[in-house]
């Protein structure tokens with residue numbers, strides 16, 4: 001799999017790409033502002049991640065026949081469309097970068113490598129009710145973590161605590177949908193449906209507002 005592009009519906013699409021080096025000409029589509037941002041990234045691996053994620057956005061947009069508008073980061077670190085139309089979210093993990101775009105609704109995407117050590121930090125991001133239903137399995141914990149990351153990115157504001165403000169309903173380790181809600185913030189009681197899948201040793205989740 002070099003690139004996996006998925007049109008979710010007529011308004012949204014996602015793309016997952018293997019992170020690799022780019023030639024200058026592959027990045028001609030970037031806006032002037034993005035080219036400046038890219039030029040300021042000195043770490044070679046970060047450069048590849050950053051550029052592959054933007055190529056993933058471009059692929060997702062192509063599936064929807066939307067020209068690449070350019071993106072900038074707002075004060076919370078969330079990418080926003082330059083023209084102000086549509087919503088995007090990005091993620092990278094070891095070897096993979098991904099992006100989701102929606103014409104009308106905020107979106108969040110996350111990818112995480114499944115690692116044993118997540119079992120030791122569960123108490124930091126999980127509520128006691130979540131600790132009760134989750135199996136002591138790195139996959140189940142990573143699904144829970146990634147679902148919260150996707151919701152965090154969808155709402156896009158700093159200051160939302162994974163443990164205090166994002167609550168997951170019980171779900172099984174082979175679920176494709178994880179239901180959750182935000183509590184105790186401006187967006188309290190908004191309910192989310194997070195889509196989840198496993199790509200080899202990586203968990204992919206995404207949510208649409």
Ligand SMILES: CC(C)(COP(=O)(O)OP(=O)(O)OC[C@H]1O[C@@H](n2cnc3c(N)ncnc32)[C@H](O)[C@@H]1OP(=O)(O)O)[C@@H](O)C(=O)NCCC(=O)NCCS
Pocket residue numbers: 049050053076077078079089090091092093109110111124125149152153154155156157158160161162
């Ligand atoms: C910023 C954060 C969302 C990045 O997620 P990550 O899993 O480390 O990294 P990912 O590769 O999946 O995502 C990175 C992308 O997230 C996006 N992002 C950063 N801040 C964001 C925000 N506030 N809202 C939405 N998206 C954001 C950016 O587009 C970034 O990609 P880019 O740098 O290429 O533009 C995450 O580190 C974070 O802050 N999480 C919340 C903190 C927290 O409460 N942690 C739990 C404590 S137990």
